[in-house]
Amino acid sequence: MSFLILCDGAFPAQTSGAHTALPAGRELTDEAGRKIRIPQEVDRVVSLAPNLTEIVFALGDGDHLAGDTDYCDYPAEAMQKPHVGGPVNPNLEVVVSLMPDLVLATSMNRRETVNALAHIGLPVYYVSLPHSVEEMIASMEHLGSALGVEKSAALLAEDLRGRLADLDRRLAGAAPRRVLFVVWTDPLISVGRDTFIADALRRAGGRSVVDTKAEWPHVSLEEIVRLQPEVLVFASAHAGSTQQDIDTLRTRPGWRDLEAIRHGNIVVVSDAINRPAPRMVDAIERLARALHLEAFASRTAPFSGGGTGFSLWGSVSAGTKPHRLKPVPPSSADSNPVTSTPRIEEACACAR
């Protein structure tokens, strides 16, 4: 049988590393503890996940990005890069053809993909899914040193940490809002306590009513009706269908029994909150502002992270109590009635 003879000589030299002959290089350890060897200067990077692509661009290293995935849509330049397929089923041939000297992978990718690329001798730097915003920032710094852009990574990290600290100061006195973060509506999927989204909610002055060890738990609607979150938080969908989805939810049994739905206490936040990348901090700031207007109402100083970008979020109000995100606690409403009201209106108007 001819194919058996073919098999004889043609099983690939499994251990042959294509890059073993490199003259100089650095050895580094990725977040999965794998040791990889990369050239001194990393010139061609392929990213296998949207958040990694965003980080590479945020670090100012976008010019060295040789390819990314079909889902890498931010920044706009990312869409111009050659695509290697989706994060779950990238085409390995295309990855190889881009001749990367570093491939970036994360938990979105299949373990098989990472193994296969490492197996044929490409250095794959694995970034674990962070469990907190701080972990995301630290992970970004590590990645910065892998890419050889430590300085801009340090600067960006300092900026992000500064903005988060500022946020902490502003929210110091505010009681956390009890929120339900809706990852998916059918079935209802929310976030567990150890996810970066739960941490982002905490940083924004919210506290998820779902408190479980599972990362992305399916939650029963009955349980949510019992818990009655103060605010529902949605991440905006790309096609702008979020508003439609919310209108539909309002008429559905279960959902319409939620106080938050009835009172229109719904916040649509940029989908950046779903991606462990620097832009997440922008989303956190906007969410914080939506959840705790009173904490921001007294000051006029703008956000360092472009806090005027209301177009990305807004609160959606129901007919009965328009333009009220949440009954503002009497003390703060009384002390600052004039400044807080127009801000709420502004936020709501942009949501339509």
Place this chain on the structure above:
Amino acid sequence: MRPLTLRRLLWTCGSLAVLLLASVVLALKLGAVPISVTDLLLDLGRIAIGRANELPTEYRLIVFDLRLPRILLGILVGAALSVAGASFQALLRNPLADPYVLGVSSGAALGSILALLIAPGFALVTPLGAFLGAIATIAGVYFLGRREGQLDSATLLLGGIISASFFSAIIMFLLTTLSGRDLRGMVFWLMGDLSTPVSAGTQWIFTVGLVAGIGAIYSTSADLNLLLTGEREAIHLGVDVTRVKLVVYVSASLLTALAVSASGAIGYVGLLVPHAVRLIFGSDYRLLIPASALCGAIAIVLADTLARTIVPPTELPVGAMTAMAGAPVFIYLLRRGLR
């Protein structure tokens, strides 16, 4: 039916081998990164004379480290599934028998997932688990399909389909206990996927298992011909039915298990290929077994090439391709059988 001569056997298998070689070259050429046939042949030549080092790195990686191993794995899987299908059809005297339809693939999948959960980290734990799962399933389905000492065709198929859906339910349950990362890998694997390279050691074991399995089944092919006329008739003609059945059941389960542990549940190949071969070359098992192996290999190599190239650069699971082609044929055969 024309009598089978050695000459005809060699001629048929020879031409099928040439066809297989042609489809391998085609599969090597086509892909997300285009490669010309002349370059490819020149490079194959260079490799044949041991000057592989002269090839550009990136090119060698794509064609010889990514495409070729995948094609070889496809050959092994296609041959294994087709021969397993042909054997089950003879043993159960049912033209609709196939590892996928009989639930053997699902049983093997369940076996390897269980093995992976119980003892992760061992290299051979998945093929072994898959083998035990396959053997247990075929025994169970055979038991379900028996009525008053005789195999009942409809009951057997029902038993197989019900086992398959029962195992799928257990697999779904087990999958919910896995983390997101393992889950994505498993789901792809369950759909039937060749994109994951297996280690060299595993591939050698597959090759040895495949040769042993097909060889064992081939050694019984004359008896299988007689068995097709009926169990009692075969006994009267001097066939050691118990031994033949044991050999073929174990070998076919081994082949299914190998295929499933390498590539997940690729459906309908074991059904489609032996039927096509029977239509073209007749139903003599001495020819049917080797011809099915070769045609199965060709079918999977071509189906996987389609899966790789149909929506570039995204790759589809090859199981989706075979199921799309196979399910309608299954329905056709079922309707024709009923009339």
